[in-house]
Amino acid sequence: MAEIDWKEARRYLGLHRGGGTVDEVLEAGLRDCGRALMACARPRSVWRRFPLALGEGWVETAGLQVESLHLRRHLEGCTAV
Structure with a gap:
């Protein structure tokens, strides 16, 4: 299964602007969401x-x-x- 590109995820969330700082709490939340997504996602393409x-x-x-x-x-x- 694909891996999450965290740098790209932060960019899409707009977190690269303004110096690109992400505090530990936000980073932990992002990682938790990523784990939940990867646990249930079934990537497909057409x-x-x-x-x-x-x-x-x-x-x-x-x-x-x-x-x-x-x-x-x-x-x-x-x-x-």
């Missing part, structure tokens, strides 16, 4: 490949067009997602 079209500041895939220069730059050179 995926599908879609063709990708890139335009000037937009991305289109799976019938959805997204206006985003950053996403377009991120996917530069890709032909599918």
